[in-house]
Amino acid sequence: MISPQLAIVVMVLYLLLLFGIAQYAVRRGLEGRSIVQNPYVYALSLCVYVSAWTYYGSIGRAATTGLEFLPIYIGPVLAMTLGWVLIRKMIRVSKEYRLCSISDFISYRYGSSYVIGALVAVLSLVMVTPYVALQLIAISISLDVLSGHTLLFGVDGTRRLIVALLLGVFAVIFGARHMDPMEHHEGLILVVAFESVVKLAAFLLVGVYVVYGMFGGYHVILDQISQAPQYLELTDVDFTLWFSLTLISFFAVLLLPRQFHVTVVENAEEKQLKKAMWLFPLYMLLINLFVPAIAFAGVLLKTPGLADAYVISIPESHGQNLLAGLVFIGGFSAATAMIMVESVAVGGMMLNNLELPYLLRKIGKGKNLPATLINMKRLNILLVVMLGYLYSRLVAYDILASIGIVSFLAVSQLAPAALGGLYWKKGNRLGAVAGLVSGLFLWIYTALIPALASEGSWLYEGLVKNGPAGLTVFKPTALLGSQLDIWTHSLFWSLLVNASLFVLVSLLYKPSPEEEAQAEAFVDIYQGKSLKPAKMSIAQMGTVAELESTLALYVGQDRATFLVDAELARLGTDRETIDGKQLLELWNAFERVLTGSVGSSTTRMIVEDSVPVRPVVEAAVATEATYDLPPGHIFIVPEKGYEVFTDQITHGVEGLCVTHLDPDEVRSRWGFKETPIIVLGRERGKDHYISPTNLPLLFMTLKSFVESSKNSLVLLDNIEMLVKANQTLVPEKEVLDFVYEIELLARKSRLVLAERHEFVHIDLKGEIAEARELIFTLGPLSYYLFSVFSQTMLSRLDEAVKRDVIDEANDLISAGGFFEEAGQKRPSDESPEASCEPDMRDAVRSPSPNLRVDASIVLSRRAFFVAIRRLARIIKKHDQEFDLGASVANLMKSYGRSRYEVLLVPGTTYVVEETKPSKSMELYAELVNHGMDGLCISRYNPDTLFERYGISQKTVIWLTQKSEPGFRTVDPTNFPRLSSMISEFLSRANYPVILLEGLGYLITQSNYETVLRFIQSQRDEIAIKDAIMLVHIDPLSLDTKELHRLKSELEPFEV
Amino acid sequence: MALSPKDLFSQDEFWILLFFLGAVLFNWPILSLAIGRMSAASIPTVLAYISAVWILIIAILYWFDRGSES
Known part of the structure; x- marks a missing residue:
């Protein structure tokens, strides 16, 4: 027996040792010599699974129910056989999308659902509170055994409170150092790994002492227990319960918040898993090696007190205080590791899934949001530990002993949504919500309530004993009269209903395209189907500076700058030269960083908040709309563009006006108020200004608007100005790409182009004309297209051949036999090179150095392909290997043309x-x-x-x-x-x-x-x-x- | 032609089979065959059986790790 003060001092000293170990790990990490990337450390950190409940409880269960302690470890062993298939996929998905908790993992799979994230976070908190209480009570009981039940400072429960506070503070220090949970918690993980070694060593030592020091061998204990009256009971197995416990522990080792954290979030590289796959089962085997011996020895020795405490009470009662102290430290290690990792994991979940979405709506983007967030995370960790403490003061241990299984049952409710969603694309948000809610309800009804209701309480008498209002068919432990043990019963009904509703509701309702894309990327992660920015309707574009300032709100300015610079370096670009595609990738990376910092559902809210233009319906007028503009078409309206636009938006259509005019003038003249206006200019004002040369940003803004509206209309005034503004600044191909993408976008919306007559090459019959192929319809675009194609075709030739081809083509052009139809030419004064000398004109406007094509030429689709085929024939004369189809296949595809079109001659x-x-x-x-x-x-x-x-x-x-x-x-x-x-x-x-x-x-x-x-x-x-x-x-x-x-x-x- | 162990380990179906075999060996009815019998060294057969299956699984997983390292 040691004094309680000494026991507290030992605990504090041990925690200081852990503190030193953690600091060492952090320092190594900062020096770039991370110790937690060691696969053995990773494997040992997974052994946080062995909490005080299993450390002490295994002996208790073995002493009372025999072998039934084993399935709690067999489930995880079986889970490791699927490690390379299942756990690796979980890791891959989480790394790809920076998912930092089990709630993020599940909610992200279902379209970053706030509801699912919140549900999982609530379930985790409810599940973890009694589990933490159990750890605190286990420490408290072992302290009682070690130093007797004495009051510290004359108040009952003081020791437990001190322990809780110490652990809470420790978890805060090493679990909430920064806001990016995807960064490894070097200190925390090394401490957990160290504690795994301590608890195993303590267990093995006491096992060796009991088996060989007290009994003279394992076989002696087994021999003696085989004579005991309870022997048959102790070696018998209830196979149904055995299977149920195996199944729930299989789910638990994958989905418990702390297990997900150490296995998935803290994984540095996938190959670490290979070692963990055999080391973890080996650890489980070793820690159970002496469990039957110690438990049977406790029975044989008729050791007084709780069977759970045999592991400490046997050496203590035989005067082995040092050994008992070591066992106490082992149990303390098991409890502290569990409390620290679990509180960090659940504290983060609460912040990201419960508090942040609310905070963002209520307080908006505060000035020092990063500091607020990190402080809230710290408070959450303390809250989890203190809730556990309060719970431990309210409920007796014998009830808590079953809480471990109740918690495992709770976490099993996540399995259909989490594991089903990992492999089944059709599983959707509504199905997951239906499954989770039903599972949660049935878990409370069939497991939590029966476990908490003590005999004689009103809950027991009024509900558990005879069912609600005496309806035995609804008895929580025997639904519909089913005769099963309480845990199997709960598992059967809750998982049956949960999984069935998940599948059924998923089949009944179609998910949104965004959720579908996320599901596909999730399930097909090995096929490299990461979410393409184009598929992500939430992806918004802005300048790099806008992106950085948004990110800084949540992770701090320095870190945001660092992350943006690092990503720009990875993309091989910088802030000045970044192109549209790279900007998209940067936004993609930005979303991943935010997801890692604040969770997937909050990220979704943040990104949606940064939508530059939102669809709005103007106040409707009573009259019928004057113009009929069916969706999915492009309309060219030279004179009445704004009139047609106003007519539509005042009749229920959500409009977006993109103009080069003064937005205030536009509003006052046409009388609309709410409809957003994007001004093509470089100034800043209350309206959204986009530089006419920033075509990627303009396109993404239009895209986000169209995709967030179900009935939209875009007025673009006008493409001619955009073409002119970009004439000498961006490659012709980029302008063509923009126009073609706009054309595709118009299929999901309506596009009104307020172009001048002179810029359009189709007959404009009436006020509104429908246009189909803008690249053959507007201004110099067909010339741009010929320029791009001819350059591509000529680029494959060597210089001598190219010169011959160009000479022959130029002769044909001069003779007027190259272009089948010149079409209507744009007025010569519109041509930028009109004022140039003829030679200069060639230099400025020719598609290749010497191919002399008049830049004002207009080509129809047919004429364009005729010209391409003529050029191909000339090339073929000089280079027999030339293959027209192959040389332009990619270009044809990029403009939505079949590669065969260029080969098939009209007529x-x-x-x-x-x-x-x-x-x-x-x-x-x-x-x-x-x-x-x-x-x-x-x-x-x-x-x-x-x-x-x-x-x-x-x-x-x-x-x-x-x-x-x-x-x-x-x-x-x-x-x-x-x-x-x-x-x-x-x-x-x-x-x-x-x-x-x-x-x-x-x-x-x-x-x-x-x-x-x-x-x-x-x-x-x-x-x-x-x-x-x-x-x-x-x-x-x-x-x-x-x-x-x-x-x-x-x-x-x-x- | 027979596949090498490395090729075997690279197939998802192998791991799924291993999981199901493990689940079957650790449960009824196979497990019931070992219940209630005492082995020669006074060790209950059920304990010896479970330990053997457990060790077999560890050995296969260890083999996978070592095999991929080499």
Whole structure:
């Protein structure tokens, strides 16, 4: 027996030792020689799993229920067999998205859901409070054994309070040093690893003493216990309970906040896991090696007091005070490690998922937010420990002993959402919420309440004993009359309902595109499907300075500057030369840093708050809208752009006005108030100003607006000014990219362009004209496009060949035989080089040093490809290896064109030979999906074509003798009807492609000569109308002569 | 051609199989075969059996670690 004061002194000295160890680890980390990156330290830190509950409780359970202490360790051993599959994936995902707690992990998977984050945080706090209490009581009991139950300073519970405060302060010092939880807690982790060694050493020492010092061998104890009346009971197993305990401990070792923290958050590199996968089970084996022996020895020796305390009371009662003191330190280590890591993990969760979202809304962006956040985190850690202390004062130990299992059961409720979400893409936010809420409720009802309700209490009598209002069918421990032990019963019902609702609700509701993208990135993490900025609707763009100042609000100015500079260096750029794509990546990194600092759901709120322009509905007027602008289209409105825009936004459409005019003038003239205005200029004012040369920022702002609105309209006044502003500043390709991306964006919105007549190359019939392909419609863009393509084609040639090609092309250009149609030229005074000398003009505006192209040339889509093919033919004459399709494939793709379009010459009928028409169908589908107008004449059912190739049923004429409602059909013998349908299509199509499939069927139904005549006539029609026709033939269905005659009429095409 | 252990370890299915085999060996009905019997050295068979399976798992996981290091 030692004095209580001495025991306290020993504890303080031990904590000081830990403090020294932690400081050493921190210093090593700062010197760049991190000790916690050692895989053995990592593996030992995982052994925080062995808390005081397991340290003392295992002996207690072994002494009373026999082998049932084992499943608590078998579950984690089995979990390690899935380490390289499951835990590594958790680590990979968390590192990729800087997820710093189990609540972040789950909420991020479901679209950074605030509700899910808050639910998990609340569940964790509820679960951890009694668990911390259990640790404090365990220390208290072991102190009682060691030094007798005496009052310190005359007040009961003082020792426990001192212990709680000491541990709380220690956790604050080493668990909340900075706001970025993704930075490793070097001190904390080394301390935890050290404590794992201490508790194992203490346990092994006492085991050796009891087994060999007191009994003379393991077999002696087993021999003696086998004679004891309770032997059979002690070696028997309740298999149902055994399985349940194995399962919940499997979940616990993966999902307990402290386990997630040490295993996932503190993991420095994935290969550390390999060592932990065998070291952790080995540790579990060693720490259990003497558990049966000590427990049976306690029974044989009839040791007084709680069975849980045998490990300390046996040596103490035999005068081995030093050994008892060591065991006490071991137990103290188990408790302190658990309390420190758990309070740090849960304290962080509370801050990120419960407090920050509220704080951000209430107090906004305060001046010293980083300091506020770190102080709140410290308070949370203390709160977790003190709540545990208060709880330990209220509840007796015998109730608390089962709290360990109750906590494990609680954490099992996270499994469907966490582990299901890791592998099942269809699992969504609503499903996860439904599962978690139901699981939480059933856990409280079937586990927590029965565990807390002591016999004779009103809770026990009124609910647990007979069910609510005497309804035994709802008895918390026997729902629907099920006869299971309390833990299996709770696990069965809670997980059954939880998992079922998770799956069912997920299947019933479709997630948002953003959540879908997040789910895909999460599940397919090994396929490198990280979230692309383009898929992240929350990604907003700003200047680097704007980004840095936002980040500084949460992590401090110095750290924000450091992080931004580091990321810029990684991207190989700097603040001045950063391009749009790099800016996107920088924002992506910014979101990850914020997620690591304040959690995923809070980050979502912060980023959403920084949306520069929000969709707003103006006060509606009573009249009907004057103009009808269907969504998904681009309208060119030269004179009445603002009138049309105002008409729409005062009739329920959410508008965004992008203008070069004074915003106040625009508002006062057109009378709208709420609708956001972006001014194309460099000044700063209350409206959002974007420099006309910052095209990436302008595009991302428009994108964020369009994606956050369901009924939007963008007025852009105008592209001509943007083109001029960028004329000598950015490459032509960047302007083209911007215009093309705007065109794509318009498909999700409505785009009104207030352009001058002179800038547009289509006939503007009426006040509003619809435009389809802006790069062939506006100003110098078609010239830009030819410039970009020709440069790419010529870039692959060596200098001598290139010179010959350019000379020949220039001759053709001079002779007027290169560009098929010059189109309407822009007025010469608009041309920037108009005032230049002719030679200077070439130097300024030619797409390559010597290719002489008039910069004011306007090319239609057809004329553009004709010119490209002519250039390709010239190149081919000089370089036989040249492959047009391959050389421009990437460019074609980047402007949404099929790579085949450049190879297929308008006015030509091609034959595609193949047994089944799959390649023909794919070619047709690709051309139509890339902007051509299509007509497919086929023997196949249109539904089948849609299913197999995505060919729209509306573009298909079905060759059949049956008339099917809902489909366009034609009798295979009715050639006049077929011809008229083709003529009708060609007369209205802008850029037509026709696929004729089913030739064999047509021949069967009539005869070869008739079909050949039909094809010959259509071939002429195609040539006249500058269309493209693809005829599929199966070479095996025709004899050689027939095939030859048919092929002689058509051009072969290899797909 | 037979795969090397390294190739085996690189396949997710191997780990899933190991997990299920472990779960089966540690539970009913296999476990029930070891209950109530006393082995020669007075050690209850169930304890010896559980320890053996446990050690086997550690050995496989150790082999994986060592194999990937080499």
